[in-house]
Ligand SMILES: O=C(O)[C@@H](CO)OP(=O)(O)O
Ligand SMILES: [Mn+2]
């Protein structure tokens with residue numbers, strides 16, 4: 001115990017033993033919704049997950065995974081991987097990036113901070129570049145925050161502003177990019193009336209340009225770099241609205257995958273490459289899909305692609321994206337201080353952990369789980385394994401993804417006896433759900449279910465315990481609905497495919513031969529959310545959770 005009285009030591013649980021191997025399985029984007037043909041989890045053959053549900057209410061229940069339960073501003077905010085895994089890992093609810101940026105903008109504090117004052121130095125002679133996701137999805141960014149920042153920066157001396165937009169269609173309906181670009185164009189036109197030289201300078205779809213994650217495909221970031229920094233792209237347009245409308249007509253094209261474009265002036269010259277002396281802000285608050293660009297913008301030593309020209313800029317993130325790497329070093333809003341995560345506690349209490357997913361979700365069960373912190377707490381007690389994801393494809397063409405490979409790695413870790421906690425993320429229902437391809441999403445859900453079975457079978461063999469849950473909804477609802485819950489039709493009478501996450505709750509199931517007799521879900525935590533899972537898991541490892549953690553979901557009754 002240090003002089004502050006703080007200790008990592010967890011109290012022993014009065015009734016639950018230590019030393020049971022626990023498989024902690026997170027199905028990404030697997031919510032619970034009413035069964036109909038747009039519920040891919042219902043349509044898919046999922047015998048394993050169905051059998052867990054039969055354990056309700058003692059061994060299966062639902063928990064909240066959206067809105068305030070995961071630290072988002074409102075109950076209309078769908079859940080997402082960052083906030084979901086943060087809550088699962090940290091056991092407490094932290095005000096998340098979306099909310100922190102809202103309040104920094106509302107109080108004006110964002111303009112008093114070190115980050116803003118740093119970039120402001122460039123306003124007199126340089127250009128302010130804002131790069132980020134353009135939608136109201138609220139998962140990575142929000143357009144209203146961009147609008148406020150544009151206003152605030154221009155009122156504080158920014159004279160020349162260039163916006164580099166990434167179109168969405170993943171957290172919002174496909175096709176909505178046109179409206180968001182229109183909104184932004186109107187705002188920029190108003191700034192121009194006030195004498196500010198403000199324009200959109202470049203763009204591209206988020207999945208094809210800039211917003212890769214966990215280093216799955218640096219080409220994605222390079223495409224963005226070429227357009228944003230060098231002012232080079234295969235497509236050149238006079239306006240962003242024209243760009244988006246035209247590029248959307250490419251067969252099978254969608255907002256998420258628009259090719260990179262730059263806006264050029266009458267002489268064909270790009271209107272907004274990033275130059276020496278400029279300021280750059282990446283406006284996304286969420287970390288995973290901005291870290292790679294942050295590295296390219298900030299690191300002197302960088303070998304992931306040829307940057308060709310590395311402008312001397314003043315760069316700030318909307319938030320700091322990686323607390324361990326201190327990346328970026330300057331930021332407008334301080335990130336949530338997610339400390340004392342369950343992973344860190346457990347490592348201090350001798351729990352040996354194995355974590356695994358494929359690249360596209362690898363950081364979810366490591367980086368997000370550990371409170372947006374990269375690396376191990378203790379390399380002797382932890383092993384993190386990343387299975388390379390396919391790159392350059394949309395996952396509806398490979399809906400099984402690496403589910404079996406992940407499950408087999410986890411199975412081997414369980415059977416090895418070397419680990420107390422084996423934690424995985426199965427990406428299928430989420431990554432394929434985001435493509436909007438209903439048939440492929442059904443295949444994805446089945447594949448995830450089969451992977452769960454592989455791990456549960458291993459747990460049976462070693463006398464362990466399983467905890468199966470999810471981070472938010474996605475595949476259980478693939479259609480936009482009206483308030484009554486009926487599919488909403490567009491003007492042509494077509495249903496509108498929902499590529500985004502949902503507001504639905506997610507399951508938590510416990511079981512396995514190692515589960516002590518009498519363990520069951522309590523009835524007095526009806527509003528339980530993802531943050532309650534950490535204390536539950538600590539209990540199953542034989543420990544009491546720290547007193548400020550959200551309460552456990554389980555009780556042990558004598559029978
Ligand atoms: O793909 C992503 O970045 C988000 C959706 O924007 O999904 P998830 O939160 O499940 O990672
Ligand atoms: Mn997710």
Ligand SMILES: [Mn+2]
Nearest residue numbers: 029430431434
């Ligand atoms: Mn997702």
